[in-house]
Amino acid sequence: MDHFDWDDAFIVRSEAEHQLHYCHGSSKESENPSRGRYHQDFTILEKRELCANTYYFKVNAPLLAKKIQAGQFIIIRPNLDSERIPLSIAGWDREKGYLELVIMAAGRTSTEATMKNVGDSIQDVVGPLGQRSHVAKYEGACVVLGGGYGTGAVIPTARDLRQLGNKVYGIVGARTKDLLILVDELKAVCDEVFVTTNDGSVGIQGFVTHALEKIMEREKVSMVLAVGPVPMMMAVAKVTEGKGIEAWVSLNAIMVDGTGMCGACRVTVGGKTRFACYHGPDFNAYQVDFGELVKRQQMFVAQEKIAFEAMQR
Amino acid sequence: MAEATKGLSSKERIKKPRNLMPLHPAELRILSWTEVPIGYSREQAMDEAIRCIQCKKPECVPACPVGIDIPAFIKLVEAGDIAGAAGKIRETNFLPAACGRVCPQDKQCEAVCIVGKKNDPVGIGNLERYVADYEREHKLDRTPVIPPPTGKRVAIIGAGPAGLTCAYELRTRGHEITVFEAFHRGGGVMVYGIPRFRLPLEVIDEDLKLLEDMGVEFVYNMVIGKILTIEDLLEKEGFDAVFIGTGAGLPKMLGIPGENLNGVYSANEYLTRIYLMNANEFPRASTPLYQGKKMAVIGAGNTAMDVLRTGKRLGADVTCYYRRSHEEAPARTEELEHAEQEFIDFKWLSSPVEFIGDERYFVKAIKCEVMRLSEPDESGRRKPLPTGEYFIDEVDTVVFSLGCEVNPVIPSMTPGLRVNKWGVVMVDHTTYHTSKKGVFAGGDVVTGGSTVILAMGQAKQAAGYVHEYLMGQFNYELNISTDPNAPGVQWEGRFAKGKR
Numbered sequence: 001m002d003h004f005d006w007d008d009a010f011i012v013r014s015e016a017e018h019q020l021h022y023c024h025g026s027s028k029e030s031e032n033p034s035r036g037r038y039h040q041d042f043t044i045l046e047k048r049e050l051c052a053n054t055y056y057f058k059v060n061a062p063l064l065a066k067k068i069q070a071g072q073f074i075i076i077r078p079n080l081d082s083e084r085i086p087l088s089i090a091g092w093d094r095e096k097g098y099l100e101l102v103i104m105a106a107g108r109t110s111t112e113a114t115m116k117n118v119g120d121s122i123q124d125v126v127g128p129l130g131q132r133s134h135v136a137k138y139e140g141a142c143v144v145l146g147g148g149y150g151t152g153a154v155i156p157t158a159r160d161l162r163q164l165g166n167k168v169y170g171i172v173g174a175r176t177k178d179l180l181i182l183v184d185e186l187k188a189v190c191d192e193v194f195v196t197t198n199d200g201s202v203g204i205q206g207f208v209t210h211a212l213e214k215i216m217e218r219e220k221v222s223m224v225l226a227v228g229p230v231p232m233m234m235a236v237a238k239v240t241e242g243k244g245i246e247a248w249v250s251l252n253a254i255m256v257d258g259t260g261m262c263g264a265c266r267v268t269v270g271g272k273t274r275f276a277c278y279h280g281p282d283f284n285a286y287q288v289d290f291g292e293l294v295k296r297q298q299m300f301v302a303q304e305k306i307a308f309e310a311m312q313r
Numbered sequence: 314m315a316e317a318t319k320g321l322s323s324k325e326r327i328k329k330p331r332n333l334m335p336l337h338p339a340e341l342r343i344l345s346w347t348e349v350p351i352g353y354s355r356e357q358a359m360d361e362a363i364r365c366i367q368c369k370k371p372e373c374v375p376a377c378p379v380g381i382d383i384p385a386f387i388k389l390v391e392a393g394d395i396a397g398a399a400g401k402i403r404e405t406n407f408l409p410a411a412c413g414r415v416c417p418q419d420k421q422c423e424a425v426c427i428v429g430k431k432n433d434p435v436g437i438g439n440l441e442r443y444v445a446d447y448e449r450e451h452k453l454d455r456t457p458v459i460p461p462p463t464g465k466r467v468a469i470i471g472a473g474p475a476g477l478t479c480a481y482e483l484r485t486r487g488h489e490i491t492v493f494e495a496f497h498r499g500g501g502v503m504v505y506g507i508p509r510f511r512l513p514l515e516v517i518d519e520d521l522k523l524l525e526d527m528g529v530e531f532v533y534n535m536v537i538g539k540i541l542t543i544e545d546l547l548e549k550e551g552f553d554a555v556f557i558g559t560g561a562g563l564p565k566m567l568g569i570p571g572e573n574l575n576g577v578y579s580a581n582e583y584l585t586r587i588y589l590m591n592a593n594e595f596p597r598a599s600t601p602l603y604q605g606k607k608m609a610v611i612g613a614g615n616t617a618m619d620v621l622r623t624g625k626r627l628g629a630d631v632t633c634y635y636r637r638s639h640e641e642a643p644a645r646t647e648e649l650e651h652a653e654q655e656f657i658d659f660k661w662l663s664s665p666v667e668f669i670g671d672e673r674y675f676v677k678a679i680k681c682e683v684m685r686l687s688e689p690d691e692s693g694r695r696k697p698l699p700t701g702e703y704f705i706d707e708v709d710t711v712v713f714s715l716g717c718e719v720n721p722v723i724p725s726m727t728p729g730l731r732v733n734k735w736g737v738v739m740v741d742h743t744t745y746h747t748s749k750k751g752v753f754a755g756g757d758v759v760t761g762g763s764t765v766i767l768a769m770g771q772a773k774q775a776a777g778y779v780h781e782y783l784m785g786q787f788n789y790e791l792n793i794s795t796d797p798n799a800p801g802v803q804w805e806g807r808f809a810k811g812k813r
Contacts, residue, residue: 038491038532063540072539077497083590083600108599124497126534256590256600259495259536259722261562262582266573273566273573278721292573295674299575303601310596 038063042076042122045098050181054104054149055114056090061125062097070156071133071250071282074099075258077124078113085109086129086255086277088227090152090182099125102152102181108307129258130281133157133225134248140220141167144190145208145236147228148174151182153250154227159189161223167191169215173208173232177201209235221245226285230294237285247285251276251293254300268292323366331433332361339654343625346509346593349651350414350442355395358443362391364428365435373422373437378770379406379478383422383437390440399448402441403455407481407523408474408769410449410516411503413442416766417615417645449519456526460487465783468493468552470537470723473501475558475756475768477520480529482776483556488783491552492524493535496589501560502757503765505589506581508619510626538726547751554751554779557738558772561717561757567611571668572713576603576676580616580714587623602627605709609634609679611665612714613642615764618652620712629710631657636664636684636697662686663704664697668711680705717762727752731793737761737801741791745775746782748793753779759802771802 046058064074068089075084085107091100105111116122135157142161144154151172162168170190174180175198187193194211195203204211208226215221216239223246226236233249240247253265253276260278267276270287274280335351336342342349353361365387373383381402389398402409418424418438426434448455465488469476472494480490498504500517525531537543537559546552564579566572583602586592590600608624610617613635624631633652635642638661642649653659663681671677681704684697719736731739731748738747738754745753755775756768781787 038493038530038535040534063535067540081591081598112599124534126495126497126536128539129536256582256585257496257562259562260720261564262585263564263566263579264582268573292674296573296575298673299603300601303595303603307596307599307601311599 040064040125042125044116044118044120044122047116047118050102051179053106053114054102054181056152056182057101057103057116059099059101059122059125060097061099064125064127065092065097065099066094068092068099068128069132070135070160071153072128072130073258073281074101074125074127075129075255076113076122076126078109078116078122080123082112082123083109084124084126084256084258085113086252086258086281088150088153088250088252088281089128090155090185092156100152102149104149107304108311111308111311126258129277131279133160133250133282135160135164137164138166138222138246140222141169141215142223142225143169143171143212143215143221144186145171145173145212145224145226145228145232146182146186147172147208147226147232148179149181150228150250150252151186154225155182155185155189157225158186162189162191166223169194171196171208171211171215173197173211173228175199207235208232209239212236212239216240216243224248224285225250225282230290230297233285233288234290237288237290241286248282249285249288250281251283251288252281252297253277253293254297266296321363326364326366327428327431329360329364329432331364331436332357332439334436334439336651336654339656342510343622343655346626348513349510350439352446353436353439353443358390358395358440359393361436361440362387364432365391366428368427372425372427376421376425378421378766379412379773380770381405381422381441386444387435387437387440390444395444395447396451396453398444399453399455402444403457405773406769407478408520408765409441410445411474411512411520412766412769413438413440413445414512414516415503415507415764417764419646421766449516455523457485459484459527462489463487463783465489465553466491466551467554467556467779467783468537468546468550469556469558470543471495471501471558471560471756471758472499472521472531473558473560473756473768474503474765475560475758475772476501476556477524478769478772479556479558479755479776479779480524481527482773483779484524484527484529486776486780488780489530490528491530491532493537493541494531494533495536497533498589499531499533505585506616506619507765508584508588508623510622511619536722538723543723543727543730543749543752553783554753556772556775556779557723557747557752557754557758558756558768559720559723559758560768561760561762562720563718563736564713565715565718567665567713567715569665569667571670571676574668574670574676574711575674576605576709577668577711577713580612580620580712581717583620583712584616584623587627593627603710605629607708608632608710608712609665609706609708610712610714611635612716613637613644613649613659614714614716615644615648616716617714618644618648620714621652621657622655624710624712625655625657632706632708633657633659634663634665634679634681635659635661637695638662638686641695660706662697664699666703669705675709676711677709678705678707679711717757719758719761723758731795733794733799733801734797735761735801739793739799740802741789741793742802744778744787744789744791745771746778746787746789746791746793751782753782761801
């Protein structure tokens with residue numbers, strides 16, 4: 001019987017804890033806690049279309065906003081009958097108490113979420129879940145790579161890395177110019193940002209790895225973090241492997257509860273079964289069994305189609 | 314009626330045959346989610362109550378984890394005072410409708426019933442269920458008297474059997490209670506893990522509503538350890554004590570090849586998708602379930618029975634694979650019987666060694682080794698031994714139900730909270746105080762996985778000590794093991810002679 005070895009998770013966490021002392025704000029708690037103070041309504045404060053089918057949301061969640069750390073994720077249930085879906089976080093404001101989300105309408109539940117407008121609220125928002133991203137002061141540069149709607153997820157980590165005094169490069173990739181998102185937001189937290197498009201409509205033509213290789217030629221890279229589609233994360237792992245670079249990927253496995261209870265998000269990392277929701281979502285890119293991850297993400301493809309059609313009716 | 318039966322001797326009472334619980338026929342019930350037992354009629358209940366011989370020193374009471382005064386409530390049933398019986402049960406158990414349905418009475422109260430030595434034991438569980446249902450159907454006022462506020466606040470983590478019991482007990486002592494729950498609704502394992510055909514939702518919701526009416530505050534979507542830590546609760550949020558009742562939510566794995574194939578679920582995932590997220594109503598509810606036509610369930614505990622019977626209702630051919638034999642199956646006798654009635658196949662002495670997948674990474678077959686049982690060892694247990702013989706069955710869904718370990722979220726986020734190497738939260742065995750001041754724990758989080766009623770029993774005992782702690786009367790030499798190999802709180806053996 002495999003007993004989960006939490007030790008590595010602890011180490012990541014406690015190291016991060018020490019280094020992120022600046023995250024502990026000086027916000028004073030009120031002296032007299034009153035009844036119902038934990039009630040949260042997850043109202044949408046702002047909505048913006050980033051590109052076709054992909055939206056930026058600002059959601060009221062004061063308790064969550066106070067605690068969330070870079071790399072952690074949330075689970076939302078947009079309506080009563082919706083599925084619980086995991087979402088990464090593009091940012092937050094601890095004082096104003098909101099979260100920034102990037103949601104791409106892909107399946108039924110994410111489409112339901114993107115159909116909500118300012119003033120509507122999300123039924124349930126749970127988090128922060130998972131372990132925070134591993135950050136440290138590195139010798140060489142750090143590179144964060146975002147593909148598609150995964151771009152949002154690298155912004156908080158990039159900010160943390162930079163605050164620790166690292167030189168941080170950002171790379172955003174998309175198929176074409178119109179699908180590029182969050183470039184300005186990433187620019188705000190990176191020393192330099194590269195844009196790549198497959199069709200060359202803007203920036204470097206090719207994949208994010210082309211930009212990464214350019215940086216690697218130019219100077220020493222110590223750490224990379226890639227968040228996006230699995231082929232992109234695999235490519236990043238391939239390009240950096242064996243070059244003394246620490247490579248992290250954030251895995252978007254299928255989840256139900258998000259606290260380690262159900263095991264739906266099992267991934268094989270370094271030959272061991274891990275739960276993306278609890279041990280992750282960030283893992284060592286060289287150890288992840290991406291082939292299995294891709295296949296497991298296909299588990300409900302047939303059902304998702306049925307669900308989507310049912311919604312449209 | 315009571316008058317008429319007053320003169321009956323114990324001998325005559327013992328001789329009466331047990332009133333069997335009427336059940337919906339198996340052919341029909343596998344087509345619906347309706348509860349399987351229909352319940353006693355008033356006549357049956359009163360007749361069954363006659364069978365209790367009102368022992369001077371009843372063994373059933375100490376065998377009940379919450380110590381229900383069983384002879385007293387049965388006497389009231391015999392007299393036809395069902396409301397009185399309900400009040401009697403409520404003195405010690407506030408979830409009688411759930412307990413009457415899901416308690417392993419055959420291993421607790423009914424196992425030690427004196428009548429059971431000569432005849433079948435008194436149907437204590439069935440009677441409890443009848444009384445609780447009567448109370449609910451007649452909308453009897455169940456709200457207890459709440460004493461004036463003590464000014465103390467307790468945070469309870471987890472709205473499952475342990476947390477709810479602790480909330481009830483402490484609220485009735487006048488404390489202000491906030492229950493934090495990670496899911497979007499309360500009930501814990503009673504909702505996500507126990508099928509509707511065993512425990513209807515309205516039973517749980519009534520009990521939750523009772524707590525709300527008593528002034529217990531429920532906060533959902535709160536993963537304590539993440540959004541607020543236990544230290545936050547005690548130091549910043551102004552709580553005077555914390556009770557951890559988060560249960561055992563981390564599925565045990567088989568550790569065999571093919572375990573991560575698509576179509577292979579943990580029992581937790583399978584049941585949660587269906588009972589918490591309503592995947593059986595897909596696509597109205599959008600949580601999907603990949604449900605094959607031929608389903609294998611690994612394990613033979615109560616949860617395995619729940620999965621088997623759920624799969625049957627979803628139209629699959631289901632087979633149970635267990636490495637020991639029928640005799641050793643850990644499930645309640647009644648669950649096993651009900652499963653057998655529902656046309657479920659059992660392959661005893663079959664130990665899965667591999668799941669075989671197809672080119673799409675979906676499971677298509679299960680490979681098992683045939684086992685044989687050894688001679689009983691010192692403990693009397695017969696161990697399964699490999700025979701070297703294998704067989705392969707074609708299946709398209711596998712659910713493994715091997716029990717759970719303690720969920721690590723809270724232990725990992727609470728410095729100073731001592732756990733053993735299995736992650737079980739270590740507590741003082743008398744007071745349920747953990748190694749962290751003002752923090753108590755009970756239920757599966759300290760046993761590593763048990764039953765609803767045991768969790769309730771622990772929570773109830775713990776609540777007594779939480780109360781003492783809050784009132785400044787807590788003065789114990791705590792004995793909390795520092796040995797990482799020490800087991801959690803062992804409950805088996807705490808009950809009278811416990812014949813299984």
